[in-house]
Amino acid sequence: MTLVAEPQLEKAEAASLRTERIVELVQRQGALAVLGIVLVVGLVAYDNFRSFDNAATILVSAAPAALIALGMTFVIITGGIDLSVGSLYVLGGVLAAWASQYGVAAAFAVPLAVCGVFGLVQGLVIAYARLAPFIVTLAGLLGARGLMLALSNEGGTTYLVDPGAFKDFGKGELLGVKYSVYLVVVLFVIGMITLYRTRFGQSVYALGGSEDAARLMGVRIRGTQIKVYVLSGLLAGLAGAINAARLGSGVTVLGTGMELDAIAAVVVGGTLLTGGAGTLGGTIAGVLLLQVIQNLINQDGKITSAWQTVISGAFIALVVVAQTYLARLRRVASG
């Protein structure tokens, strides 16, 4: 026995199914489509946009944001949200720079451990005290920033990355592209496998799709919740670490508004904030899209900082509105 559904469908239904599939594709890959359009505009309008260097710059700059958005995607698919990532990102950077004196392993391990524990605590509170993720991670945002300030003498001390393997990691390139970009690619592939092809991934979707149903179907709700917040914390810490390696120091003035940027990227990538649906491919497209827009604004060089903000905001709205309309079209097409 195989799939028997389609042959039985009448012609008209088959046709409507086909349009539905197309609309679905466009909608799922909406960010990618817009990214394509924006890239074409950039390529045509700005000479410098075409260079390999510029592409490399876009990728490297997008790396930390991509990692944060990766974790955020998991969290948002469960129907949660993580506002603490911006603070954890700074904290991770400071810790990595400080720990780099003990070698490259410590430089990665310390931020991962601390930010992971931060995520764990948030996950535990969300899962067991059943407080809204929004509020818990808002407190996490303050807590992590406070910890970062405490560690850095109220932000006054900037730890420099020790010359050594960790710093080399930040400087190193392969085929003209920084190592961090490869790391991000690898992690996204692992992320995709985890999300689409493991039981944990299934439980992430189930939890976001319907918490009650998931519980009754035997999904370990708390375990899943805790895991996604740990994951998000770890990735934010790692993003901080690779950024510290790149910058050569544990900069303390980073990260404000980073959480909103990450959320925007994830949402632009087509993930529903209500949970239950979303893709990592969309998230990558979302991250790159926001980065490319910035890049184009810089290429132009004449847009004042005030207008830059207007454009960014309008763009987010535009993409999301377009997506909503496509989703509606799809629902109509599928009846």
Add this chain to the structure above:
Amino acid sequence: MTTAVSSSSSFNSATVRRLLPLYGVYVALAALVLFNIVYTDNFLAWNNLRIQLVQVTPVVIVALGMALVIGTEGIDLSVGSVMALGAALIPLYLGYGMVPAIVLALVGGVVVGLINGGLVAFVGLQPIVATLAMLVAGRGVALVVSNGKYKDIRDKDFLAIGTDAFLGVPYTVWIAAVLAVVVGFVVRRTVFGRRLLAIGDNRAAAQLAGVPVKRVLVGVYMIAAVLAAVAGVIQVSRIGSADASRIGLLIELSAITAVVVGGTPLTGGKVRVLGTVAGAFLMQLLTATMIANNLKDSTAQMVQAVIILVAVYTARERRTR
């Protein structure tokens, strides 16, 4: 958000459990006041209380609107930018007098509210996304309007709003108090308020029950934005300058915290106005306590994090579990 599951309720502490969410924020507030009476110099001086009242005003006003939005199961991240926009509009028409300038600032709020509400109600965007876009773009517009620069305000009448008092209580505090009463009345006693809660509890059901859902939603976002604009105007009158790049920065987080700490659940269907005001006071007093005792910024932020968690934990709804 969810119903049911696990554990049973016991009876001995049942009353406490029932009352704590309702009055937890007031208990916390009282505890903090006691702490301050003992440890903070001059805490009970009228001047000090006046300062606390004046400083909390913008958060209270913004939080009132936020509470309404949260009551519809929404959220409004754009309030800070709306404050900035309101502030940026003030100097433009102050030359024609105080009233036109204020009216214009409020109209700015109305416009943003219409856009927010439109995106949520008609386009069907999730509130957090719609208002996130507006958070970014709104401040940009404020900066464009103000030409990127802040302006000092010299209009005596206008500055009087921020500095003068009636019966010893500053005008701004009166404004906040009146707004709180009005919002409380709207929630409890008006058709609009009932409808808002029904939408927050079950939007589909409200729709089928003939509630003009879209109109109510647009109304709610408009009120939130206008209140934010009012807060912006008050802030300008208090500081004496309109700085679009600074005013209202991160106030959305303070406002949401105040609302949630005050016992309004993020899941909608319920609005607690007095709790919201108390929540705002709690957070204000917390900051004041830490500044007055010259705590380091790092410590202050960590303490604040813990207190938010504890407060929200006590205020959380405990039904059915």
Add this chain to the structure above:
Amino acid sequence: MSAPDAPLLEVAGVSKQFPGVRALDDVSFTLRAGEVHALVGENGAGKSTLIKVLTGVYQPDGGDLRHLGQPATFNGPLDAQAAGISTIYQEVNLVPLMSVARNLFLGREPRNRLGLVDVARMNREAAEILAGYGITSDVRRPLGLMALGAQQMVALARAVMVDARVVVMDEPTSSLEPREVETLFGVIARLHERGVGIIYVSHRLDELYRICDRVTVLRDGKLVHTGLIKDLDRLQLVSHMLGRPMSEVRKEGFTSFGGEHAAADSKPVLRVADLNSRHKLTGVSFEVLPGEVVGLGGLLGAGRSETIKAVAGALPLDRGTVEIDGTVVRRPNPVAALKAGIAVQPEDRKAEGLALGLSIRENIALAVLPRLSTAGIVSERKIDKIVETFMTRLRVKASGPHQRVGDLSGGNQQKVLLARLLATGPKVLLLDEPTRGIDVGAKAEVQALIDELAAEGLGVVLVSSDAEELIEGSDRVVVLRDGAVAGMLRGEEVTTEHLMNVIATAAS
């Protein structure tokens, strides 16, 4: 392990308290291997709660649970599943956004050598399994796009898929059409042969007599009877459930509907003409006279709910008009429809009907707020009056008007919803499955009420999957198929036989 003849599941003296309600009070229950055990009782009797206690969703406040003769505690549905207890809960509990196959296999996905989910195999196997239940739609599509009945079949397939020793079904047939019910009974028969113990909850008595061996009756959280079902006749069973002497209980098998009502010469109160909505409705037209009950018949997915929604202005239309008392409703939307005098009771009362977090009072008043207010300010006095009137009239059982609707039993929730409709003083009532999931007592009351309302001159449109209810209750039946009118039964033709005929010929 345990003694071979030990009961599969056994509870002794369990109690469960919710804020303000004692949902279970010292209940004992035994499930033996190879039996189909009916669990019956009025709405709110505690059936679902007992099931949730048995399957680890709730921890009981007191009492013992034994599994295969051994004391057991289940710390969650997963524990129960591991012990071979599968459950189909009352509300379809699947994840609408996930694909059908992923829903079917959630938590037990087939994995390849790398430990990764083998998606191809999962889809293949899912398609095979579901074909056995008569479901042939694409298993890769989101479950939510399926009809409710099909979703219920997926839940059933999921529950039976594993080697379950116990299968619990909480009202599995409430959203199934007759053909699907037969499939379900086939599955139950197979399980029965395999020696699986089945707990079966339903309000449909004839089903119980067809498939069940033993019956346990709950009332107000207490055990009132347990024994072989063949030892009880329907009258006795109903009298146990209601806790009233048999003489008071109506003769079984009949609905509480009376005779015909419509005055043939009056002008139609509702006229629906040529409703079209892409993929959903094509050219639906019918009329309802004042005092007439018009039934909408058809199979699941025939477009009955869609028609109701379209008339109520809740479904975007490409074409078509709705006329009340000769006046066309312009710009069809729920507000305009309500103003014109159309009141709708949606199919899913939890998702679309009631604001469960609000009080009875607020729910009843919701639709008529403008009438109960001056200048936008509500009059508490007027609300109290109207709420009291309707709570009394519909005999809503609650601790008071301020009780949260979510805490009421299904039947009482339905009554609150009806109260809200009636409070608007409608000319036309659209009722989509008004008695779904409510107990015999409440059902009779609702049916009597529909009669009464029609007698008062309202036009009623009635949708019901219960053929008996539809036939007994309607003066005319409009039969739908694929979103179009396939036939019409009137007068003498309004019989189950004719209905089946029209559906069958239309479907062929």
Add this chain to the structure above:
Amino acid sequence: EDDPAAKTTADSSAAVQTTKSAAAGGSTCTLTKFGGQKVDLKTATIGFSQSEKEANPFRIAETQSIKDEAAKLGIPAANLKVTNADSKFDKQITDVSTLIDQGVQLLVIAPLNSDGWDSVFQKAAAKKIPIVTIDRKINAKHCTDFLTFIGSDFYEQGKRAADKMAKALNNTGTVAILLGAPGNNVTTLRTNGFKEQIAKVAPNIKIEFEQTGQFSREEGQKVSEQLLQSKPNINGIYAENDEMALGAITALKGASKKAGDVKIVTIDGTKGAVQGIVDGWIYSVIESNPRFGPLAFGTATKFFNGEEIAENIIISDREYDSANAAADLGLAY
């Protein structure tokens, strides 16, 4: 509407930066030592990376000064690429990287932070692009990573503020500090300079209160209001920028203090603050001159002409007090 360009040009001759010590401290750098190419500024592409939104007087004046000077030198507007990091450090790093990709031949950077520029240096060094940092220093290797730093000595500013405070209070009293944004080296240096100098010259002055006002007027006012409640007997306020000082004045007015009751010393030299001296509210303002255009382009020209360039070009900042405020109000920005 006031036109900042017109105003700046009007007093630019008087307000222009002057260097304090052309060769003070550090090594020197030449084009050969640096290894770059000679570039004619008039036809070159030049990148300017601004750190914060041009919303406060300092940033407005700074960006305007760079643009004005470029125009004065006849550099086509299209050749001057300006980016704004909107106070986001990550964005500034990306901005500068993009500028390098666009082929700029000279980088003028107003850095948001002193550390964290490794990746930029790596990239700029590969293309031998000289970097001139203005207003804040970057911690890096001179003549390899960057060409020169032009700006004020923040530590010195703190010390000068301390001297003024000591004088204002006659060496005794209690003082509060309104700190700048935490984690900012301007804050750190202005704080350390002030504290150390106070300890040295006026040990009887007690610093009883330090809270951040985030360099903003609003926060400055809020914190000052709290301060005046918990420490009503404060004698002096040291504000690490003018904005916070102006906020403090509003707070003092609100607490019914009179001008001069509390001595305020502040840093920056904005019009508002200097006016504050005239009005009697502020005791003294230490200037931090933002008009970097002429000096930045002048230095670059010299560099490309083969002249020696010092590591630090420290500008001599003015100071304003009751003696000169009224007369020099026009010099403030």
